Amino acid sequence: MSKSPTSKSPVLEFWHEFASTYSYPAAMRVERAARARGVRIAWRPFLLGPIFKAQGFSSSPFVVNETKGANMWRDVARICARDGLRFVRPAVFPQNTLLAARVELCLPQDQRGAFARAVYALEYGDGADISGREAIAALLSRHGKDADALLAQAESAETKAALRAAGEDAAARGIFGSPSFVTADGELFWGNDRLEHALDWACGDRWGLEA
Amino acid sequence: MSKSPTSKSPVLEFWHEFASTYSYPAAMRVERAARARGVRIAWRPFLLGPIFKAQGFSSSPFVVNETKGANMWRDVARICARDGLRFVRPAVFPQNTLLAARVELCLPQDQRGAFARAVYALEYGDGADISGREAIAALLSRHGKDADALLAQAESAETKAALRAAGEDAAARGIFGSPSFVTADGELFWGNDRLEHALDWACGDRWGLEA
Numbered sequence: 001m002s003k004s005p006t007s008k009s010p011v012l013e014f015w016h017e018f019a020s021t022y023s024y025p026a027a028m029r030v031e032r033a034a035r036a037r038g039v040r041i042a043w044r045p046f047l048l049g050p051i052f053k054a055q056g057f058s059s060s061p062f063v064v065n066e067t068k069g070a071n072m073w074r075d076v077a078r079i080c081a082r083d084g085l086r087f088v089r090p091a092v093f094p095q096n097t098l099l100a101a102r103v104e105l106c107l108p109q110d111q112r113g114a115f116a117r118a119v120y121a122l123e124y125g126d127g128a129d130i131s132g133r134e135a136i137a138a139l140l141s142r143h144g145k146d147a148d149a150l151l152a153q154a155e156s157a158e159t160k161a162a163l164r165a166a167g168e169d170a171a172a173r174g175i176f177g178s179p180s181f182v183t184a185d186g187e188l189f190w191g192n193d194r195l196e197h198a199l200d201w202a203c204g205d206r207w208g209l210e211a
Numbered sequence: 212m213s214k215s216p217t218s219k220s221p222v223l224e225f226w227h228e229f230a231s232t233y234s235y236p237a238a239m240r241v242e243r244a245a246r247a248r249g250v251r252i253a254w255r256p257f258l259l260g261p262i263f264k265a266q267g268f269s270s271s272p273f274v275v276n277e278t279k280g281a282n283m284w285r286d287v288a289r290i291c292a293r294d295g296l297r298f299v300r301p302a303v304f305p306q307n308t309l310l311a312a313r314v315e316l317c318l319p320q321d322q323r324g325a326f327a328r329a330v331y332a333l334e335y336g337d338g339a340d341i342s343g344r345e346a347i348a349a350l351l352s353r354h355g356k357d358a359d360a361l362l363a364q365a366e367s368a369e370t371k372a373a374l375r376a377a378g379e380d381a382a383a384r385g386i387f388g389s390p391s392f393v394t395a396d397g398e399l400f401w402g403n404d405r406l407e408h409a410l411d412w413a414c415g416d417r418w419g420l421e422a
Contacts, residue, residue, distance in 0.1 A: 055276060055277075057276070065268070065387065066266075070385065071399060075400070077420060078408060078418070078420060081418040081419055081420035082408065082418045174282060176279050176282065177279070188282060188285075194286070197289060201289075207289070208292055
C-alpha cells in the first residue's frame with residue numbers, strides 16, 4: 001500500500017558516502033521504498049574517511065581486508081544483477097568523493113536524490129571516475145544545472161564548513177559505515193540490507209523490542 | 212511453495228562459528244528457509260579465530276572496531292525481535308567455541324541442525340556460557356545423547372584433526388566471516404542477510420549475471 005509522504009510523514013535520514021559500493025543499490029531504491037511506506041527521506045551526504053581515521057583505520061575495511069574486499073565486489077555485482085542495476089567496477093577504489101559530496105550539500109533536499117543517483121550510476125553503473133571537476137560539471141550540465149555556479153558554491157568556505165559539520169553529525173549519531181539510516185528518535189541502521197528494518201522503525205514498528 | 216528436499220536436491224553449505232552473533236538467527240531459520248526452496252543444508256561448523264589470525268587480525272571486527280561492535284549488539288537484538296527469537300547478550304564475547312564445534316563434527320548431518328540450534332539458543336537466547344564441558348554435556352543429556360561418549364569422541368585426535376581440516380576447507384572457499392553459505396559450484400555468500408540470495412543461486416537463479 002503506497003502512501004505519498006507529506007510534511008507530517010516520518011523522516012528517515014539516508015547517510016551516504018559516494019565512495020561506498022553498497023550505497024549505490026541503496027541510493028537507487030531508497031526513495032521508492034520509503035514512498036511505499038509513507039516515509040520521507042532526508043539525503044545526508046558525508047565523508048567516511050575522517051570517521052575511519054578517527055577510529056584508527058587507514059581505509060575502508062574492504063581495502064584493509066583483501067579477502068573480504070574480493071567477496072564484496074562479487075556480492076555487489078550479484079546485488080546489482082538481482083536489482084536490475086548495471087554494474088561496472090571502477091578502476092580506482094575508493095574514489096575521492098569530496099566534490100560530489102559538497103555539490104550535493106548545495107542542493108535543496110528535493111533535488112539531492114536525483115543528483116546522488118546520477119553520481120552513483122556514473123561511478124558504479126558505468127565504472128567511471130567521479131572524482132574530478134570535469135566529470136561532475138558534465139553531469140550537472142546534463143541535468144540542466146548551472147554547473148559553474150554550483151561548483152563555485154560547492155568550493156566556497158561555507159560549503160566546506162557544512163560538509164565538515166555533516167561529518168561531525170554523522171560521528172555523533174554513531175555512524176561508522178555507509179549507507180546508514182537514522183530515524184527521528186536516533187535509531188541507527190547500517191547497510192543497504194537494513195533499509196526495510198529502518199523503514200519499519202520509522203513507521204513505529206519496534207517488533208516488540210523493549211527500549 | 213514447499214518442496215521437501217531429496218537426495219537429488221541442491222546442497223547449500225552452511226558454515227557457522229558458534230561465537231558469531233549473526234549466526235544465531237541464521238541457524239534458527241536456515242533449514243526452514245532451505246526446505247521451502249527444496250534445498251538441502253550441509254552443516255559445516257568451523258572456527259573463525261585461525262582465519263582472522265591468518266588475515267592479520269587479532270579478533271572479531273566487532274571487537275577491533277568498538278563503534279561497529281556497539282551497533283552490532285543493537286542490530287542483533289532488533290533482528291531477533293523481528294524474527295521472534297529470544298536474545299540475551301552473554302557476559303563474554305567472543306566465547307571459546309572449540310568444544311561445541313568439535314561435538315557438532317562428531318554428529319551425522321541429520322543431527323547437526325538440532326545440536327547447533329540448541330547451542331546458539333543457549334548462548335544468545337539465554338545469554339549463557341557455552342565454552343565449558345559441563346554446559347555442553349548438560350545440553351547433550353537434555354537432548355537424549357550419551358554425553359560422555361560424545362565428549363570423548365569430540366576430544367579425540369581424529370576429531371581435532373577434522374576440525375583443523377574444516378578450517379582449511381573454509382579458508383580455501385574464501386570464507387572470512389560467519390555465517391557463510393557456499394553453493395555446489397563454489398559461490399560464496401556472507402551473512403545472515405544473504406541466505407535468500409544463496410538459496411536463489413543454489414536453485415540455479417543467477418539473476419542474469421554473467422559468470
